[in-house]
Amino acid sequence: MSTQETINDLTLTKEEILNDYRILCESRQASILGRKEVFAGKAKFGIFGTGKELAQIAMAKYFRFGDFRSGYYRDQTFMMAIDELSLEQYYAQLYAHTDIVADPASGGRLMIGHYATRSLNNDGHWNDLTKIKNSSPDISPTGAQMPRLVGLAYASKLYRLNPELKDIQGFSNNGNEVAFGTIGNAATAEGIFFEAINAAGVLQIPMVVSIWDDGYGISVPQEYQTTKVDISKMFEGFKRTESERGIEIFKVKGWNYEDLCRTYRDAAQLAREQHVPSLVHVEELAQPLGHSTSGSHERYKSKERLAWEEEFDCNKKFKEWILDNSIATYQELKEIEDTAFEKVKKARQSAWNSFVESMKGDLDEALYLIQEASSQSTQKEALLSIKNALEKTLNPIRSDAVKAVKKALKILRFEELPARTKLIAWVERTSEENFQRYSSHLFSHSDQAAIKVEEIKPEYNESSPFVDGREVLQANFEALFRKDPRVFAFGEDVGMIGDVNQGFAGLQEKFGNLRIMDTGIRETSIIGQGIGAAMRGLRPIAEIQYLDYLLFAIQTLSDDLATLHYRTVGGQKAPMIIRTRGHRLEGVWHSGSPISMILGSLRGIYLLVPRNMTQAAGFYNTMLKSDDPALIIETLNGYRLKEKMPSNLGEYTVPLGVPEVLREGSDVTVVTYGAMCKISLDSAAQLEEMGISVEVIDVQSLMPFDIHHIIAKSVKKTNRVIFTDEDVPGGGTAYMMKEVLETQKAYQWLDSAPRTLPAKEHRPAYSSDGDYFSKPNAEDLVDLVYEIMNEADPVKYPSLY
Numbered sequence: 001m002s003t004q005e006t007i008n009d010l011t012l013t014k015e016e017i018l019n020d021y022r023i024l025c026e027s028r029q030a031s032i033l034g035r036k037e038v039f040a041g042k043a044k045f046g047i048f049g050t051g052k053e054l055a056q057i058a059m060a061k062y063f064r065f066g067d068f069r070s071g072y073y074r075d076q077t078f079m080m081a082i083d084e085l086s087l088e089q090y091y092a093q094l095y096a097h098t099d100i101v102a103d104p105a106s107g108g109r110l111m112i113g114h115y116a117t118r119s120l121n122n123d124g125h126w127n128d129l130t131k132i133k134n135s136s137p138d139i140s141p142t143g144a145q146m147p148r149l150v151g152l153a154y155a156s157k158l159y160r161l162n163p164e165l166k167d168i169q170g171f172s173n174n175g176n177e178v179a180f181g182t183i184g185n186a187a188t189a190e191g192i193f194f195e196a197i198n199a200a201g202v203l204q205i206p207m208v209v210s211i212w213d214d215g216y217g218i219s220v221p222q223e224y225q226t227t228k229v230d231i232s233k234m235f236e237g238f239k240r241t242e243s244e245r246g247i248e249i250f251k252v253k254g255w256n257y258e259d260l261c262r263t264y265r266d267a268a269q270l271a272r273e274q275h276v277p278s279l280v281h282v283e284e285l286a287q288p289l290g291h292s293t294s295g296s297h298e299r300y301k302s303k304e305r306l307a308w309e310e311e312f313d314c315n316k317k318f319k320e321w322i323l324d325n326s327i328a329t330y331q332e333l334k335e336i337e338d339t340a341f342e343k344v345k346k347a348r349q350s351a352w353n354s355f356v357e358s359m360k361g362d363l364d365e366a367l368y369l370i371q372e373a374s375s376q377s378t379q380k381e382a383l384l385s386i387k388n389a390l391e392k393t394l395n396p397i398r399s400d401a402v403k404a405v406k407k408a409l410k411i412l413r414f415e416e417l418p419a420r421t422k423l424i425a426w427v428e429r430t431s432e433e434n435f436q437r438y439s440s441h442l443f444s445h446s447d448q449a450a451i452k453v454e455e456i457k458p459e460y461n462e463s464s465p466f467v468d469g470r471e472v473l474q475a476n477f478e479a480l481f482r483k484d485p486r487v488f489a490f491g492e493d494v495g496m497i498g499d500v501n502q503g504f505a506g507l508q509e510k511f512g513n514l515r516i517m518d519t520g521i522r523e524t525s526i527i528g529q530g531i532g533a534a535m536r537g538l539r540p541i542a543e544i545q546y547l548d549y550l551l552f553a554i555q556t557l558s559d560d561l562a563t564l565h566y567r568t569v570g571g572q573k574a575p576m577i578i579r580t581r582g583h584r585l586e587g588v589w590h591s592g593s594p595i596s597m598i599l600g601s602l603r604g605i606y607l608l609v610p611r612n613m614t615q616a617a618g619f620y621n622t623m624l625k626s627d628d629p630a631l632i633i634e635t636l637n638g639y640r641l642k643e644k645m646p647s648n649l650g651e652y653t654v655p656l657g658v659p660e661v662l663r664e665g666s667d668v669t670v671v672t673y674g675a676m677c678k679i680s681l682d683s684a685a686q687l688e689e690m691g692i693s694v695e696v697i698d699v700q701s702l703m704p705f706d707i708h709h710i711i712a713k714s715v716k717k718t719n720r721v722i723f724t725d726e727d728v729p730g731g732g733t734a735y736m737m738k739e740v741l742e743t744q745k746a747y748q749w750l751d752s753a754p755r756t757l758p759a760k761e762h763r764p765a766y767s768s769d770g771d772y773f774s775k776p777n778a779e780d781l782v783d784l785v786y787e788i789m790n791e792a793d794p795v796k797y798p799s800l801y
Contacts, residue, residue, distance in 0.1 A: 124446025151532020186217020547582025
């Protein structure tokens with residue numbers, strides 16, 4: 001073959017083709033040896049990209065700087081082909097090496113197959129994303145990469161069409177970036193996949209989705225997954241025509257190199273130039289090593305199927321194509337294969353040596369200190385037994401050393417020895433270091449972290465009017481949109497009518513439908529649209545119309561957004577705001593306050609619960625000055641309550657984790673938030689007439705919670721505390737109790753048992769009476785406070801009933 005040759009309509013060089021073959025061989029060998037490492041006990045689990053190599057090579061050819069990938073855990077060949085995954089990094093992740101240099105994708109926090117590039121520098125500030133071939137960070141749940149993909153592609157549309165974004169550097173080149181997604185064939189049965197494809201067709205965004213179709217979902221064949229086994233046929237109704245918008249559909253065999261290159265060339269060009277989304281159905285793929293190290297595919301595949309997979313293995317077919325076209329000789333390919341094998345073996349050993357060396361210092365010190373303790377202690381034999389057991393441990397890891405040292409310290413607990421002091425210091429040091437290795441970066445560490453945004457109080461003057469709370473929000477949003485072109489809001493009924501409670505009323509007319517946008521009813525892809533856009537430097541406010549509807553998006557919020565900064569060890573961020581409204585209104589599905597669900601599943605997203613719209617606006621201002629994500633829950637019954645209009649709209653801030661004492665008191669502390677603040681104040685007024693002084697505290701933010709321990713100081717004064725909210729029993733109130741009594745150690749100041757006043761166990765019933773009897777009311781709180789005081793002094797406070 002000549003230096004450059006046109007094959008049909010493809011221009012390829014021999015060097016390029018043989019380099020593709022090299023990557024193909026290296027990736028396959030990496031998988032084979034990686035599998036062996038798991039079986040040898042050197043890694044916990046392995047899942048590999050065998051059988052998908054050739055399609056990923058072709059896709060990588062048309063992946064440009066600035067583009068984004070949102071894929072799943074079989075894309076190792078693609079990451080190698082774009083030079084964002086070395087063989088050493090591949091094995092470092094297999095071994096869970098916690099050095100971010102060794103495993104820049106996850107710092108050992110994710111199993112192999114979960115890839116990411118680093119969008120942020122060490123200070124947590126943005127790198128120039130237009131100079132990176134970007135990969136958003138993978139997650140394991142099937143199809144869960146799809147909502148984020150919508151946002152990554154949508155950002156290109158905004159950068160191209162919104163002239164106000166033209167001067168923003170480092171994120172886009174006129175919206176030319178394509179978002180490439182990958183998914184397995186079985187995961188196309190997931191609802192979030194359909195929702196994302198539909199959203200892409202509606203939005204008309206540069207999104208290319210590849211379906212790696214090997215005919216199975218672990219052991220379950222495709223006929224059980226989708227109505228039509230041919231997945232591309234299933235989406236014929238989505239296909240664009242000359243008169244209707246839609247998506248383009250490509251179908252290609254995963255072992256045909258020429259057709260794969262041609263397909264990805266055309267799909268990428270269409271997306272990049274015209275912002276038309278495409279679905280690339282890559283069929284006839286094999287899976288030579290089975291699903292994962294958990295089991296063998298021989299258990300569920302027929303002999304005929306296994307024979308077909310061997311015959312149509314993409315690596316084998318590519319080799320045949322090279323030979324048939326006289327591009328290289330058999331000997332040339334053999335040399336590439338042999339070199340790849342040796343290179344992979346060397347990289348594997350290098351990664352293993354580096355992994356072992358990273359732990360050696362702590363291990364050696366632990367052994368030395370236990371030995372030293374044995375020479376000082378009366379329990380010499382027991383300590384030497386611990387040391388010998390640790391020395392004999394095969395492939396010891398950090399926890400082995402920690403267990404040994406703590407076991408030694410239990411034996412030494414009655415002896416005051418210099419060696420014991422050193423062992424305690426070892427535990428303290430390694431505990432902090434291991435926290436950094438495995439538990440850091442749940443939230444931003446940068447100078448823009450939300451927790452660092454300073455408070456600016458709202459300002460008022462003599463002419464500041466009293467208006468509906470919704471008007472405060474609307475005016476504040478307008479100020480924010482005027483100040484920052486990166487801010488945009490979207491959701492159901494957000495655009496034309498300005499949301500169902502008028503917080504955005506009139507703003508679409510002022511700022512256009514690229515800044516204030518309506519969407520369909522598609523909660524999880526609304527969240528994904530926000531995640532992806534935020535990952536590309538924009539500042540989305542994604543609205544979920546009611547807090548009850550958060551359930552539709554909880555997986556995307558929990559698995560993706562909440563873990564994003566953590567699972568990349570500060571390598572990527574998505575500073576989006578989820579706006580919603582909840583608590584009291586009417587009925588089972590519009591009065592929700594599922595705080596325990598949020599607290600249990602969304603650690604990594606700040607949870608802000610303002611009592612009125614002035615406080616809510618302050619939280620929006622705070623979060624838009626920060627680089628953290630947050631969920632802000634406005635109170636449903638507060639939009640038409642009167643509030644004073646601040647004069648410093650868009651500027652004043654409410655600090656996170658700082659409760660506000662709404663009413664001072666000396667007998668009982670009532671801790672609450674949201675709509676319960678007004679009810680608690682009403683109760684306190686009634687109790688004052690009965691000679692009981694109640695201190696009412698609005699926590700304002702549940703995550704973070706009272707970072708200055710203001711509530712504990714109140715309990716120290718009153719010696720009694722009640723936690724009340726609209727969540728189920730054992731939910732938000734239990735969380736607050738834990739934070740105050742355990743974390744803040746306020747238990748030591750109590751003279752009466754701490755109490756909770758939550759809602760009933762069921763969803764709230766419809767009507768005013770349904771609300772009254774389903775959720776805490778002022779009379780309930782009066783009764784509970786009085787009961788506590790009656791118990792403390794029955795003479796002064798005789799029983800009410």
